Every structure is written in C-alpha cells, then in structure tokens.
Amino acid sequence: MADVATVVLTGIGLFFFLAGTAGLMRFPDTFSRLHALTKADNLGLGFIALGVAFQAATWREVALLALIWALALLAAGTVSQLVARAALGEEETR
Template structure:
C-alpha cells in the first residue's frame, strides 16, 4: 500500500511540473497528495501495534487534507485575482 502511495506522490509531482496553468497544477497536486498520503497512512496502520497509533495517523491525514484544501483555495484565489486587469 505504501508503494501505491508513492506512485500517487510521483503523479502529483509530475502534474505540478507538466501542467500549464496554476489551477491544473493545484488540482493535480492536492488530489494526488491527499490520496497518496491516505495510502501511506493505511499501509502504516497495518503495521501499528495499538489503536491509538491508528487514531493519530488518521488525525494526521485529516489535518493534512484540511491544510492542503485551505492552501489550495488561497493560492487559487490569489491566482484568480492576479489574472484580472
């Protein structure tokens, strides 16, 4: 599962480098990174010894998804405001 997460991270990085505009780059990066982190968290959860570790991993995933969405919204708004004459 962790290898699948790394594939998603690589796909998001490729989208960040290859896509032409800010909005496409943000979409590729936030979606692929959230799914990639989710796959890594699930892979680590199988190796966890205790339920508290799994709860902490889920909390990390949730906070990272919230932060990524908020940051993407702020960057997209800034890019949209800069495009207006």
C-alpha cells in the first residue's frame, strides 16, 4: 500500500517536473519561463517529498523531508523574484 502511494505520488511529481522543464524550454520570455519553472517544480518537489515520506521509517524523516521542501520553496520563491527583478531592470534600460 505504501509502495503504491510512493509510485503514484512520485509519478505525479515527475510529471510536474517534466511540465516545468517543457515550459522552461518552450515559453517565450523570462517571466513566463520563471512562472513555469517555480510553480511546477515546487509542486513536483512537494509530490516527490510526499511520495518518499511513505517510505520513511520514523516521523523524524518525514519532518526532515517537509523541512527540505519548505526550504526549497523559500529559496525558489526568493530567487525567482530576484531573477524577475533583474530581467525587469534589463528591459527598462533597453
């Protein structure tokens, strides 16, 4: 049962990563590429962490996975804001 949950959830997570990567490569400008990358990848990482959590032996491991996801969210959100701001500055000076 836990294995089924892991396979299904990490499968969904991988699909989101695939979608995010497709968006990164196909979308026309910096802002929509950032949108695809951060939104899809954050969701994908969340699903993968959730899937892996079903294999965890202790609650401590589940908490660590949740912490990793939260930190990745924080970093990705901040970095995408900074990249977007830099791109905005470049566009204005053009």
